[in-house]
């Protein structure tokens with residue numbers, strides 16, 4: 001199963017490499033990874049999506065917790081949560097396709113953020129599935145470039161990941 | 164407040180941390196630190212002859228004393244030479260602090276002379292690491308490093324220090340912190356009382372129990388409590404390779420070592436048990452054999468300080484995360500208070516069954532008829548000559564297994580071996596660390612002619628510091644353990660495992676270093692010459708014993724089987 005693990009990490013040099021190293025060293029896979037400082041600049045928030053059965057995920061969270069730089073973590077997929085990914089995508093848009101692409105973008109509630117006579121740059125956020133569907137919905141329009149941030153997330157309700 | 168340079172601060176901080184001994188080797192990036200060592204007399208420095216040996220010596224010191232071992236090396240090759248020793252300590256959870264010099268901060272990342280990314284290279288084999296950026300950080304980083312290395316599940320910590328940080332011309336205020344606070348590191352102490360209660364109930368209701376205790380009991384100073392618990396219950400105890408000495412080896416309740424080369428009775432008892440209490444163990448593949456066939460009828464109670472060790476390979480029915488000694492204490496109290504009693508009828512039957520297995524005498528040695536020496540007999544002779552009281556380090560191979568099987572350890576911290584990584588070359592430098600920790604004790608290294616040559620340069624260190632170590636070499640003129648596997652699994656094709664034509668004359672070699680060399684090749688002279696060797700108290704003695712090279716280590720687990728599946732000799736299997 002796919003899991004989203006969110007981590008509060010000391011914002012120290014080398015901390016990120018320890019997390020990434022753990023995954024390669026123990027043969028765990030990383031589907032996506034996002035990281036940025038939080039409102040408290042001594043901490044980074046890191047979100048990893050990974051795939052594994054319960055036993056593997058338990059090992060992953062235990063080993064992450066053992067890393068000295070990991071302050072706290074939560075497996076968001078254990079409870080109800082909101083997850084989002086941001087995508088910037090550049091598509092060839094000329095002639096009749098321009099209107100078609102615009103319509104599809106609207107349906108997905110994306111925004112066209114840059115325009116040239118032959119190219120649209122589109123911004124879209126949502127779950128990873130939604131981003132995948134958007135690409136599929138573009139049909140035979142030529143996709144020139146895709147930049148996705150990877151998943152970040154937060155749990156619903158009162159639950160917070162903080163010190 | 165005093166003003167000190169970074170180099171001076173480092174040495175002062177080590178002293179304030181209680182460090183008496185450093186093992187190291189100098190070089191450019193560490194020279195400011197070495198100058199600071201020269202100008203004081205509180206912390207001793209032992210000059211080894213290879214950085215690998217510095218780490219193994221510090222490791223041996225740590226295993227024997229329970230105190231952290233401390234290593235100082237220079238950047239680049241000095242740091243990379245230390246890697247094998249750091250990995251060895253990591254696998255066996257040994258507290259160690261390794262300080263490595265680094266090139267000037269301004270040169271980092273430029274492929275400067277002797278620059279290696281030590282923090283990066285060591286990352287997968289350390290518990291944590293620090294890169295010092297300013298001299299002011301040194302006291303706190305040293306304090307944190309020792310705290311991390313010695314608490315929880317212990318392990319090695321690296322402190323990498325760029326040369327400019329130790330500059331003698333730049334002095335800053337020094338104060339050593341009394342304590343550390345780290346929001347991201349907490350040490351589990353007491354186990355969960357509800358879980359411990361549950362474990363005790365299951366333990367008391369057991370009909371065929373086994374206590375399976377490992378290195379964690381030694382590291383966690385839990386041997387006496389383990390012994391108290393086992394005696395209270397009257398249950399059989401087995402130790403892992405790392406746990407030998409955690410329970411007295413001469414005790415009636417002791418079944419011997421378990422696992423790949425464990426005793427018949429220990430492995431049979433595990434397999435047929437209904438309750439296994441694993442304490443300070445990690446259900447290593449060298450113990451369990453095929454995990455899916457492991458102890459089919461047993462409930463597993465698992466106590467360990469490292470949550471990640473629990474249910475890693477074998478799922479625990481009752482997991483207990485906590486320090487071995489606090490959990491054992493709580494268990495003992497609960498048993499004393501409990502209304503339930505041990506099921507003594509079942510226990511009696513269980514012991515009868517175990518006695519039956521013991522009758523196999525799986526470790527019996529048949530003496531040769533031609534006065535040649537069996538390797539097992541050498542270990543028995545060492546046991547006799549030392550009255551069972553020595554600190555015994557070993558290398559890796561057949562000799563290591565014979566040492567584990569035939570030297571009986573009654574006390575913890577006496578058996579010093581690289582169990583997890585299996586590092587040839589570990590034994591001799593580890594014996595150096597032991598001898599320096601306990602100058603009056605007998606420090607023996609049981610080794611093979613293969614392993615000893617991996618760190619033999621330390622003969623010079625022993626000369627310099629007059630260390631009267633005893634090296635017992637079970638000389639089978641081969642990489643015996645490799646050869647055994649080739650005999651058993653590769654149709655006897657001895658690919659690159661023999662070198663009988665090219666062995667050094669160890670006796671002459673010892674003379675070159677001012678040590679004593681003794682050769683033994685007749686069984687009839689074994690005990691007498693061994694006693695002679697151990698009677699030499701003030702010199703290093705190398706006892707080179709020619710042993711029967713055809714001997715294999717038995718019992719031996721049959722790959723892919725359960726714990727009850729063993730070869731018992733070249734012709735017999737279970």
Ligand SMILES: Cc1ncc(C[n+]2csc(CCOP(=O)(O)OP(=O)(O)O)c2C)c(N)n1
Pocket residue numbers: 558559560561562563585586587588610611612613614615637639641642643644645
């Ligand atoms: C550094 C290292 N290299 C290789 C091995 C693989 N290995 C395990 S045992 C062994 C043979 C050891 O020979 P020796 O020290 O003579 O011991 P014996 O088995 O003959 O008693 C080898 C090569 C190892 N454990 N460590």
Ligand SMILES: [Mg+2]
Pocket residue numbers: 560611612613637638639640641642643
């Ligand atoms: Mg050999």
